Amino acid sequence: MRALGIDIGSLSTKAIILDGNHIVASSIIATDEETELSAKAAVDEVLKQAGISLDDGVFIVSTGVGGKNVSLSQQSKSLTTCLARGVHRLFPSVRMSIDLGAESSTVIKVSDRGRLNDWVNQDKCAAGTGIFLQQMAKLMQMPLDEMAGLSLEAKGRADITSTCAVFAESEVISHVHREPPTPKEDIVAGIYYSVVSRVISLCKRIGIEGDVAVTGGVGLNKGLVKILEDELGLSVLVPEQPQLVAALGAAVVAQESIDKGVNG
Amino acid sequence: MTVPETERSKISAIMRACRVINRMNQANPDAPKSEGLYYKMLSDYYTRLLNAHDEGKFIAAHTVFFPSEILYAMDIVPMHTEMTTWMIALFLGGQAEILSAGAELGLVPEICSPHRGLAGAFSLGALPRPDAMLWSNLICDNTAKSGELIMEMKKCPGFFLDHPFQRSETEDKYLISELEDMIGFLEGKSGRKMDWDKLSDIVAKMDRQIELFREIGELRKAVPSPFPNRGFLQLLTVDYLCPGQQDAIDYLEALRDELAEMVREKKGAVSPERFRLMTLFVPPMYLIGFMEKIGREHGAISVVEPLFTRWAEGRLDPSRPLESVAKKAAMIPERRSMYGPLGQEALQDLIDCAEQYRVDGAVYWAFMGCRHTCATVKLFKDLLNEVDVPMLTIDCDIVDPTINSEDEIREKLEQFFELLEDR
Numbered sequence: 001m002r003a004l005g006i007d008i009g010s011l012s013t014k015a016i017i018l019d020g021n022h023i024v025a026s027s028i029i030a031t032d033e034e035t036e037l038s039a040k041a042a043v044d045e046v047l048k049q050a051g052i053s054l055d056d057g058v059f060i061v062s063t064g065v066g067g068k069n070v071s072l073s074q075q076s077k078s079l080t081t082c083l084a085r086g087v088h089r090l091f092p093s094v095r096m097s098i099d100l101g102a103e104s105s106t107v108i109k110v111s112d113r114g115r116l117n118d119w120v121n122q123d124k125c126a127a128g129t130g131i132f133l134q135q136m137a138k139l140m141q142m143p144l145d146e147m148a149g150l151s152l153e154a155k156g157r158a159d160i161t162s163t164c165a166v167f168a169e170s171e172v173i174s175h176v177h178r179e180p181p182t183p184k185e186d187i188v189a190g191i192y193y194s195v196v197s198r199v200i201s202l203c204k205r206i207g208i209e210g211d212v213a214v215t216g217g218v219g220l221n222k223g224l225v226k227i228l229e230d231e232l233g234l235s236v237l238v239p240e241q242p243q244l245v246a247a248l249g250a251a252v253v254a255q256e257s258i259d260k261g262v263n264g
Numbered sequence: 265m266t267v268p269e270t271e272r273s274k275i276s277a278i279m280r281a282c283r284v285i286n287r288m289n290q291a292n293p294d295a296p297k298s299e300g301l302y303y304k305m306l307s308d309y310y311t312r313l314l315n316a317h318d319e320g321k322f323i324a325a326h327t328v329f330f331p332s333e334i335l336y337a338m339d340i341v342p343m344h345t346e347m348t349t350w351m352i353a354l355f356l357g358g359q360a361e362i363l364s365a366g367a368e369l370g371l372v373p374e375i376c377s378p379h380r381g382l383a384g385a386f387s388l389g390a391l392p393r394p395d396a397m398l399w400s401n402l403i404c405d406n407t408a409k410s411g412e413l414i415m416e417m418k419k420c421p422g423f424f425l426d427h428p429f430q431r432s433e434t435e436d437k438y439l440i441s442e443l444e445d446m447i448g449f450l451e452g453k454s455g456r457k458m459d460w461d462k463l464s465d466i467v468a469k470m471d472r473q474i475e476l477f478r479e480i481g482e483l484r485k486a487v488p489s490p491f492p493n494r495g496f497l498q499l500l501t502v503d504y505l506c507p508g509q510q511d512a513i514d515y516l517e518a519l520r521d522e523l524a525e526m527v528r529e530k531k532g533a534v535s536p537e538r539f540r541l542m543t544l545f546v547p548p549m550y551l552i553g554f555m556e557k558i559g560r561e562h563g564a565i566s567v568v569e570p571l572f573t574r575w576a577e578g579r580l581d582p583s584r585p586l587e588s589v590a591k592k593a594a595m596i597p598e599r600r601s602m603y604g605p606l607g608q609e610a611l612q613d614l615i616d617c618a619e620q621y622r623v624d625g626a627v628y629w630a631f632m633g634c635r636h637t638c639a640t641v642k643l644f645k646d647l648l649n650e651v652d653v654p655m656l657t658i659d660c661d662i663v664d665p666t667i668n669s670e671d672e673i674r675e676k677l678e679q680f681f682e683l684l685e686d687r
Binding site: 077078079080081115116117118119120123 | 654657672675678679682683687
């Protein structure tokens with residue numbers, strides 16, 4: 001029996017197959033309007049990569065925004081539980097993990113057994129999320145990768161509000177159009193700082209301790225991670241594919257169920 | 265003077281809702297007797313209010329945690345403003361209308377929604393015009409300011425009852441003198457005299473009520489716990505609306521007996537009982553049905569509410585009725601954590617509750633309009649962590665459903681249940 005985890009995010013759906021401790025295959029696809037279709041596509045892709053079919057015996061655990069509505073899965077678990085399991089599998093020393101997703105930021109505390117000890121999230125406003133950064137990239141008329149690189153060259157930091165995505169947009173426009181205009185790299189650094197300051201406030205709310213990891217698609221943004229490290233005053237651990245961590249955690253939960261002999 | 269039609273319609277609708285629930289209960293042979301008594305008590309309270317002016321009685325509107333024992337003793341009809349506003353919201357789903365009317369008075373969303381709502385309800389004419397407005401600083405500044413606003417809106421006389429923060433002989437005397445002044449004010453305005461014998465009788469009954477609250481609290485320590493999630497709000501209603509009243513005692517005795525029987529039979533309010541929760545502050549009132557449902561689905565039950573159901577030690581003395589009314593104000597559960605400095609006694613009680621009630625986790629409903637209470641979120645969380653009780657904080661509003669969706673609250677609670685299960 002293989003363990004398969006699916007994480008349905010608002011922008012992308014991820015799937016991972018585990019065989020014991022081994023990651024056999026992984027897939028990332030854009031999330032469709034229909035959760036079920038996204039889940040099926042991600043599962044088909046990962047099964048194809050692994051060279052197996054559902055008939056070969058697969059235990060599926062789903063998580064994420066539409067995780068409960070996936071008919072393919074035998075179990076669903078909350079994102080926070082899966083993040084804790086996934087981070088622990090990759091970095092057993094981590095006690096706090098920051099998940100920067102497309103539509104929400106979540107900070108979790110992880111026990112030495114990979115269990116969720118506490119969490120806090122912000123999901124009331126786009127400020128501090130991946131979608132906010134995408135909007136800012138459009139406004140700055142440059143790809144996200146370029147923005148990340150540019151921020152590393154910043155000598156200053158533009159003041160951007162950390163409380164509201166809509167206000168932040170107006171502020172960026174005013175920085176671009178003022179005379180003389182604020183340097184682009186400083187504007188980008190300011191945008192990232194506004195995200196980071198929200199995230200750090202979440203971290204402090206549950207108490208920063210132990211090694212810290214960053215997961216979620218925004219974890220790929222080196223410029224933002226650098227500012228996060230500077231503000232936290234410590235180095236953070238970022239997996240090679242940070243957007244896959246929740247799917248990995250779901251697969252770990254599936255593996256635990258298989259080990260316990262649980263049938264869907 | 266008769267009650268205008270708009271006012272009648274809202275109060276009548278609350279009464280009708282209570283009667284419908286009672287008829288449904290009567291048709292259900294398994295419905296507990298206490299449920300019938302509870303809704304009859306509510307219906308009778310609002311019938312008295314609705315008929316008060318027709319019967320030539322004096323209506324005194326009062327804010328929460330007000331000693332309405334004195335009103336009952338003077339044959340003055342009390343109108344609990346926050347509770348009546350909550351009832352309009354709960355039974356009639358009228359939150360949007362009353363909160364919007366409150367906003368039109370310039371009351372911003374950061375102000376406590378029951379207070380925005382009660383001002384809105386008066387402005388809409390949804391509550392009977394009071395003959396006097398009584399209010400106090402127990403338990404917050406919103407309470408203290410609401411009274412003045414209503415006096416101005418309804419052009420009625422009013423009295424502010426000043427409660428001291430701390431308890432000492434001097435402060436007790438001060439509160440008693442305040443109560444005497446209030447009685448003088450009410451006698452002057454209503455033309456009714458205080459009936460001291462009646463007040464003694466009410467104090468004796470209030471003492472009995474407090475004993476029953478404590479007995480019910482003890483029964484809830486049982487595993488599994490026999491008391492349903494919605495029961496907590498019913499206990500609050502009893503004390504807020506009918507202190508020292510026979511119908512309240514009848515309800516509480518019936519409830520106590522039913523719970524005792526369930527404990528003897530080892531029956532829980534949810535089965536199987538998986539998560540024993542401590543409730544801090546109050547869950548959104550408009551989600552009472554949802555809380556019951558999610559409790560049953562996950563085997564989650566609120567076993568103790570330290571801020572609202574833990575009465576301080578002490579007895580009331582009917583031979584000293586006014587002193588007893590003052591003493592009760594110091595014994596109410598809400599006072600310990602929500603009024604004045606947060607003492608060691610309140611913090612120790614939290615730990616005692618966690619241990620005595622075998623709590624698995626705590627849920628702090630951080631009501632954004634009650635900022636002075638929410639200042640305890642971190643203190644309580646750290647304290648409970650010390651005894652290995654995780655605490656979930658849910659930012660919410662207890663009346664306004666636009667702040668959180670049911671789905672959002674479900675997601676947070678289910679994550680928390682997973683956390684508890686995983687430990």
